Amino acid sequence: MIGANKIIEKKREYLFPSSWGNHFYKNPPQIVKGDMQYLYDSDGKEYVDFFAGVSVMNCGHCNKEILDVTIKQMQTLQHTTIIYLTEQMVNLAERMxxxxxxxxxxxxxxxxxxxANEGAMLLARLxxxxxxFIALNNGLHGRTYLTMSATGIxxxxxxxxxxxxxxxAKNTWDCNGDIETAARESLKDIEKIINDRGANNIAALIAEPIQGNGGIITPPLWYxxxxxxxxxxxxxxxxxxxxxTGFARTGKMFxxxxxxxxxxxxxxAKAxxxxxxxxxxxxxxxxxxxxTKPSASTLGGNPVSSATAMAVLDYIEKYNLCxxxxxxxxxxxxxLEKLKSKYPLIKDVRGIGLMLGAELVKENGQQASEETDIxxxxxxxxxxxIGKNGIGRNVLAFQPPLVINEQNIKDMIKVLDEVLSELK
Structure with a gap:
């Protein structure tokens, strides 16, 4: 293992500058192993993962039940493209x-x-x-041309x-925490755009049910x-x-x-x-x-990914992850609400299921970005x-593997309480 410092050196030597600083930490560990809700670094230190690779590892890291299916498929047939008939993709489509x-x-x-989002927007046009299109402020939809254009961060x-x-259009976030009013204003703003641009010009509105990178922005249930x-x-x-947000993260499949x-x-995608x-x-x-025109993603729906996805859906159902x-x-x-009542730094706690955010704001009303990093x-x-997101990078993001247990939560909250008290 080459160690964290050598990895950073190689990033600077061989990767684009856009990739250099995307590791959150001043002293980032080299992660070398994962096991369900746990990660391990090159020194053997164990971490409880409350971010899941940004909502990817819903069923846990290196989940043996899923990996057994993946490896078996890799040893049998990896790829042919959809020009040839294989059953894994259609079986997954049927299950979906x-x-x-x-x-x-x-x-x-x-x-x-x-x-996927680029394809969805194309489909709406067709x-x-x-x-x-209409998109919401603070939304994140991708890094292709059209999805980046629809990204509001x-x-x-x-x-x-x-x-x-x-x-x-405005989203449902309000700096004073009044999401009901913010949601009404969002709908008014969307209606204004429709009237200004003309409904005959607008194919679709694209939105996340909960804006992840935008700061776990969670609309009211009527929105x-x-x-x-x-x-x-x-x-x-x-x-x-x-x-x-998909695949059991919020207590529902979607x-x-x-x-x-x-x-x-x-x-x-992701999970x-x-x-x-x-x-x-x-x-x-x-x-x-x-x-109707011919179209395909070269690796989309390949046998290995499709077989894995079937195993993921089996695991979610078998272990009642919703x-x-x-x-x-x-x-x-x-x-988290208890910590909010104890520490004024936490202005808001929001989200659904195991997709939660704690927004940190200083006494003077400024976003507590530096405190978030600390x-x-x-x-x-x-x-x-744990993760961070939000326009000001001042929202603590809790999006753990869905296989965590209550003791993991108690342990994390106890330590978070200690850290907040040190800041105080």
Missing amino acids: SKILPGDLKRVFFCCTGSE YTGKNE PMWRADPDLSQAIHF FKELKNLLEKNEILLIIDEVQ AIENYDIVPDIMTV LGNGMPISAFCTNDKISEKF ENSKKLGDILKSE ILEKMKDKGFI
């Missing part, structure tokens, strides 16, 4: 049709969340014959000449119903991006199910492969009929990996 919300049934497999908009076909009604009235499609609506198009690259955009029979996420998420949220560093030193 049984768990997708409402009338969503058709799937197009690809490799990344960006690719179906509606319209060209423009400045740090992830690297291209200086992005598409003008995307129009941004998406009213949004869907507004869009349907104007013959505009709703694309829901479940790349971070986060949008908490809001009791069915989107027109939905994208999935579907539990570390293997796979994604998909999904829709109903009617919308899918407009995508129920586990809800139960443990309620416990974690309650404990907390992450100290928590890492004490054996806990």
Whole structure:
């Protein structure tokens, strides 16, 4: 093992500058092993993972039940492209049709969340014959041209000449914590864009049910119903991006199910492969009929990723990870709320299930970005990996593998309490 410092040297020597500093820590460890909810560094130190590779490892690191299926498939058939007939992809598609919300049934497999969202936006254009989109402030949808254009977080908009076909509306976050008012303002803003641009020009609105990188922004439960009604009235499609929120993370298989609506198009990725690259955009029979020209993702739906994804779905069902996420998420949220009442630095605790965020704000109202970094560093030193997000990078992100247990939560909260008291 070459060690953390040598890895940083090689990053600077061989990778793009955009990749140099993406490790959160002043003293980052070299992670060499994973085992369910635990990670281990090159010195053998154990960490409880409360970030899951940004909502990827929902079923845990190096999950043996899933890996056994992956390895068996790798030893049998890895890749042919969809030109040739293999059964793993169609079996997964059939399985997906049984768990997708409402009338969503058709799937197009690809490799990344960006690719899935790009495909979803293309599909919306093909179906509606319209060209423009609405996206929400603070949203993150990918790093392809169109998905980067639909991303509302400045740090992830690297291209200086992005598409003008995307129009941004207010999201449901309010600096004073009044999400009800913020949600109303968001709907008003969306309606204004529709009126200004003309409904005959707008193909779809794309949104995350909970904005992950935006700061775990969680709309009130009525929001998406009213949004869907507004869009349907104007013959505009709703694309829901479940790349971070999908596959049991919020106590439901998909986060949008908490809001009791069915989107027109939905994208999935990350946790579907539990570390293997796979994604998909999904829709109903009617919308899918407009995508007729030949199209394929070279590695999308390959036998290994598809077999792995089937094992992931089996594992989620076998071990009741939806129920586990809800139960443990309620416990974690309650404990974070207790810390909020104890430490004024925590302004807000939000999220659903095991997708929670604690927003940190100083007494003067400024975003506590520096304090967030200090907390992450100290928590890492004490054996806990947590994330950060938000426009000001001042939101502690708790998105652990869904296989954590109550004792993991108690241990993490105890240490977080100690770290916050040191800051105080």
